[in-house]
Amino acid sequence: MTGVEGFMYPNEVGLQWSVLIVLYPFITGLVAGAFILASLERVFHVEAVKPTYRLALLTALAFLIVAPLPLQLHLGHPERSPEMYFTPHSTSAMAMFGYVYLWYLMAVLVFEIWLDYRKDIVLLSQSSKGLLKVMYKVMSLGSDNISPRALHIDEKVGWIVTLIGIPSAFLLHGYVGFIFGSIKANPWWSSPLMPVVFIFSAMVSGIAGVMLIYMATTKLRGRTIDMRCVDTIAMYLFYIFIIDFSLEMLDLIHRIYEADESFRSLDFMVHTQLYIPHIVIQIILGTVTPLVLLFVTQVVKLPEQIRKRIYVISGCLALMGIFAMRWNVVIGGQLFSKSFLGYTTYKMTLVTREGSLVAIGLSILPLFILWALIKLLPPWATEPPTHTAAAD
Amino acid sequence: MNLSRRHFLVLAPAAAIAWKAVLAGTPEQAENYKMSEHWWGMLIDDPKCIGCGNCVKACATENDVPDGYFRTWVERYHVEDEDMTNPQVISPDGGKEGFPVAAEDAGKYFFVPKMCNHCSDSPCTQVCPVGATFVSPDGVVLVDPKYCLGCAYCVQACPYGCRYIHPEKKTVDKCTLCYHRITKGLTTACCESCPTGARQLVDLKNPKDPIHEFLKTHPAQVLKPQMATGAKAYYNGLDGSVR
Amino acid sequence: MNAFKDAGHLFRFAGLFVLAFVVFLLIRGYVVPKSFGQYGHYRGAAIAEIGARPVKYAGHEACETCHTDQANAKSKGKHAHVNCEACHGALAKHADDPAAVTPVKPDSAVLCARCHTATAAKPKGFPQVNPADHSNGVPCATCHQPHNPAIADAGGAK
Numbered sequence: 001m002t003g004v005e006g007f008m009y010p011n012e013v014g015l016q017w018s019v020l021i022v023l024y025p026f027i028t029g030l031v032a033g034a035f036i037l038a039s040l041e042r043v044f045h046v047e048a049v050k051p052t053y054r055l056a057l058l059t060a061l062a063f064l065i066v067a068p069l070p071l072q073l074h075l076g077h078p079e080r081s082p083e084m085y086f087t088p089h090s091t092s093a094m095a096m097f098g099y100v101y102l103w104y105l106m107a108v109l110v111f112e113i114w115l116d117y118r119k120d121i122v123l124l125s126q127s128s129k130g131l132l133k134v135m136y137k138v139m140s141l142g143s144d145n146i147s148p149r150a151l152h153i154d155e156k157v158g159w160i161v162t163l164i165g166i167p168s169a170f171l172l173h174g175y176v177g178f179i180f181g182s183i184k185a186n187p188w189w190s191s192p193l194m195p196v197v198f199i200f201s202a203m204v205s206g207i208a209g210v211m212l213i214y215m216a217t218t219k220l221r222g223r224t225i226d227m228r229c230v231d232t233i234a235m236y237l238f239y240i241f242i243i244d245f246s247l248e249m250l251d252l253i254h255r256i257y258e259a260d261e262s263f264r265s266l267d268f269m270v271h272t273q274l275y276i277p278h279i280v281i282q283i284i285l286g287t288v289t290p291l292v293l294l295f296v297t298q299v300v301k302l303p304e305q306i307r308k309r310i311y312v313i314s315g316c317l318a319l320m321g322i323f324a325m326r327w328n329v330v331i332g333g334q335l336f337s338k339s340f341l342g343y344t345t346y347k348m349t350l351v352t353r354e355g356s357l358v359a360i361g362l363s364i365l366p367l368f369i370l371w372a373l374i375k376l377l378p379p380w381a382t383e384p385p386t387h388t389a390a391a392d
Numbered sequence: 393m394n395l396s397r398r399h400f401l402v403l404a405p406a407a408a409i410a411w412k413a414v415l416a417g418t419p420e421q422a423e424n425y426k427m428s429e430h431w432w433g434m435l436i437d438d439p440k441c442i443g444c445g446n447c448v449k450a451c452a453t454e455n456d457v458p459d460g461y462f463r464t465w466v467e468r469y470h471v472e473d474e475d476m477t478n479p480q481v482i483s484p485d486g487g488k489e490g491f492p493v494a495a496e497d498a499g500k501y502f503f504v505p506k507m508c509n510h511c512s513d514s515p516c517t518q519v520c521p522v523g524a525t526f527v528s529p530d531g532v533v534l535v536d537p538k539y540c541l542g543c544a545y546c547v548q549a550c551p552y553g554c555r556y557i558h559p560e561k562k563t564v565d566k567c568t569l570c571y572h573r574i575t576k577g578l579t580t581a582c583c584e585s586c587p588t589g590a591r592q593l594v595d596l597k598n599p600k601d602p603i604h605e606f607l608k609t610h611p612a613q614v615l616k617p618q619m620a621t622g623a624k625a626y627y628n629g630l631d632g633s634v635r
Numbered sequence: 636m637n638a639f640k641d642a643g644h645l646f647r648f649a650g651l652f653v654l655a656f657v658v659f660l661l662i663r664g665y666v667v668p669k670s671f672g673q674y675g676h677y678r679g680a681a682i683a684e685i686g687a688r689p690v691k692y693a694g695h696e697a698c699e700t701c702h703t704d705q706a707n708a709k710s711k712g713k714h715a716h717v718n719c720e721a722c723h724g725a726l727a728k729h730a731d732d733p734a735a736v737t738p739v740k741p742d743s744a745v746l747c748a749r750c751h752t753a754t755a756a757k758p759k760g761f762p763q764v765n766p767a768d769h770s771n772g773v774p775c776a777t778c779h780q781p782h783n784p785a786i787a788d789a790g791g792a793k
Contacts, residue, residue, distance in 0.1 A: 007467075007480075007481035007482065007483070008553075009465075009483075009506070009552070009553030010460075010461070010462045010465050010483055010485075010486045010553075011461055011462055011547075011553050011554065011555065011556040012553045016544035016547045016548060016557065017544060017548070071543075074543070075541050075542050075543055076540070076541065076542015076543075076544075076557060076561075076562030076563055077540070077541050077542050077562060077563065078541075080522075080539070080540075080541045081541060082666070083521075083522040083524075083539065083541065084521050084522055084541070085659070085663075086662075086663045086666055086667050087522055087523050087667055087671060087676070088521065088522070089520055089521055089522060089523045089676055090676070091518045091519070092518065092519050092520055092521040092522075092545070093519065094519065094521040094543065094545050095521035095522065097521070106652070107652075111648065114648065118644065140644075141644060141647040141648060141651070142647070143643060143644035143647055145640075145641060145643060145644055147641060149641040150641040150642070150644065153641055153642050153645070157645065179545075182519075183515075183519070183548055183549050184515060184551070184619060185515060185548070185549055185550060185551035185619065186548060333548075334548075337553075338551055338552070338553055338635075339481070339553075339635040340635060341479070341481055341635065427674075427682070439758055440758065441758075442750055442757045442758065442761055443754075443756060443757065444749050444750045445749075446721055446749075450692060450720075450721075450725070453691055453692075453724075453725045454690075454691045454692055454725065455688075468756055470756075490749055490752075491754070491756060493752065493753070493754040493755075494754045494755040494756040495755060496755045497755070498755065501754075501755050501756035502756065502758075503756065523671070523675075523676040523677040523678070524677065525677075526674075526675055526676065526677040527675075528674070528682055529674050529675075529682075534681065534682065534685055536677060536678050536681035536684075536685075538678070538681065538684075539668075539677070539678050539681065568685055571682075571685050571686055571688075572685060572686050572687065572688035572689070572690060573690055573692075573694075575686045576686075576690070578690065578692075578694040579694065581691070581692045581725075584692050584694055584695070584718050584720060584721070585692065585718065585720055585721040586721065587714075587716075587717040587718075587721045587722075587750055588716075588761070589716055
């Protein structure tokens with residue numbers, strides 16, 4: 001119960017959705033974006049991004065496993081969450097979550113990874129020992145058929161799965177946008193553009209995330225970064241970023257021009273409490289700066305070393321900007337009264353169930369899961385660290 | 393209100409017997425009360441409100457509303473210099489203990505009691521992911537505390553700020569229109585304790601309910617009609633500055 | 636036939652799905668409350684449970700069955716439409732067993748002022764006074780009978 005300025009309805013003073021709900025669309029966004037990057041190679045045959053294909057899939061899986069955790073932690077009764085599967089309410093955007101999530105996790109991501117790794121799994125189950133061997137055996141589902149015909153079938157089926165996966169990734173994240181966009185009571189959220197903005201910002205964050213992870217893991221393994229690959233990713237990042245930025249600006253300009261009953265309230269908020277997270281971090285630092293930087297790499301021929309640095313900087317800024325965007329949507333949407341007569345404040349706690357420590361923990365957790373996944377299912381073919389280029 | 397006194401005279405002996413059943417809980421509801429015969433709502437005769445806060449107190453007592461949260465509350469509007477877009481609104485502790493004395497000749501003042509509007513197209517029940525909140529067959533928006541996840545999506549979806557997460561139960565809580573009372577022939581706690589008759593429980597399915605005549609003869613309105621929620625809390629004489 | 640054999644592992648994966656789905660349906664049948672869907676997409680039994688919550692305000696009809704004198708006095712005056720518990724508070728326990736709870740007589744200095752303190756925010760026609768000026772500290776009940784507050788000589792309290 002912190003500072004209130006003006007008038008809030010008395011039940012509105014405390015925020016309902018905390019930083020964990022900020023994290024949730026951020027994480028699912030990374031999943032959707034990473035998957036779409038992976039599908040570039042698979043469906044659209046962008047050969048240059050091939051070194052990131054498996055890494056992108058594993059990244060998507062690692063983040064998808066973590067995605068429901070912030071939601072669980074936020075619920076008043078986490079033990080009741082299975083109700084969402086047992087009695088999903090057909091008119092609720094949120095009820096979809098369970099099913100879209102499971103569909104995406106099992107039918108798309110796990111299945112595609114399994115198909116793609118099946119040959120490796122079978123080979124690993126033959127070469128490894130002990131518990132690991134058992135694990136690989138289980139993962140192979142007891143089938144060691146890696147005849148060329150079987151692998152050919154896997155390839156075909158995998159292509160179809162990816163094809164289904166693209167709209168599924170859109171669905172997964174588009175519906176997250178719809179959860180907010182469909183709330184007519186909240187003018188900061190209520191917008192048909194919301195799902196589209198969410199999808200494109202998801203692609204930006206996912207592509208930037210995988211690009212950074214690729215560069216970091218390659219560096220850590222002491223290999224050279226495949227510049228053709230990173231250049232291509234950066235190009236896609238740039239173009240999708242432009243679409244994302246245009247959509248967000250369209251939304252903003254539309255609001256300013258229409259200036260409906262909520263405008264004065266929202267405008268005040270953007271100029272005060274949300275000024276730093278919205279104008280400075282999201283728009284100037286998190287969007288315009290990386291856009292300009294990426295634009296420079298597109299039009300000027302820069303040496304490799306500088307390009308790499310620019311990519312790392314703009315990737316980090318983009319991630320920060322997208323996180324700020326989620327923050328501004330989720331937290332910003334609760335700072336003003338639905339009476340449009342006042343504002344409340346949000347103060348993050350440190351060690352509570354919905355505090356910042358938990359949030360930081362949850363954002364690091366996927367990286368550990370990714371590390372474990374990489375150990376279990378190496379995305380790069382060359383295990384002994386002797387060869388140069390990392391490619392599969 | 394005269395009506396209820398006549399009721400009493402006719403019903404007196406019966407009322408005494410029925411009283412035991414009221415305290416006992418469900419039996420009477422199960423036997424005499426038919427959900428399909430009612431469609432509950434509320435009439436708020438705004439110019440009658442004196443901002444005493446009796447309704448807020450009664451509600452908190454009747455329903456064990458936790459401190460700092462409100463199933464009903466009273467707002468005091470102050471419209472200065474005819475600027476209807478910028479009203480000064482206060483609701484200290486939901487108006488439970490009344491309001492500070494307002495200065496004379498400083499513009500227009502008035503009170504507005506607020507509560508769940510028991511919308512028939514309620515945006516809150518629409519978004520509940522599991523079916524833990526619903527419009528009952530007699531038109532009351534209820535929460536099932538044994539089924540609610542506490543996701544707070546409905547709190548976000550209510551345009552009127554009528555819902556909250558119960559700090560101990562960790563489930564959503566809100567006005568039940570005193571469902572445990574109205575199904576036993578009583579009125580709500582807020583209506584029972586309103587000294588001026590500014591709040592009246594209405595049954596829109598009862599052709600004899602005075603609400604029908606009232607709505608025909610008075611300029612009534614619901615809150616935020618642009619939200620198209622099918623609100624059933626009708627306000628008489630509501631000022632245009634009220635949100 | 637060969638194609639079928641080479642796709643065998645896919646059927647294993649599909650089998651897992653079917654198995655999970657069957658398990659899900661079994662658990663669902665067991666877990667979902669019986670009354671769910673009785674009236675709509677919710678637990679029907681919840682309605683009766685909410686309806687069974689205890690009543691704390693007895694309602695004026697219950698009061699009036701015993702306190703006929705007060706009810707009569709009140710019905711003649713300006714407080715005719717003010718229900719008993721608006722001033723006396725929630726007394727269902729007393730109504731249930733009069734011996735169990737003895738209602739406390741409200742302090743008129745606080746009680747009357749709650750409604751009748753003059754403020755520009757109140758409707759103009761509502762009787763309101765500045766308590767300090769109005770009685771110079773003399774308790775309200777000295778002049779006004781709370782159940783019928785009009786002062787007979789003056790022809791009504793304003």
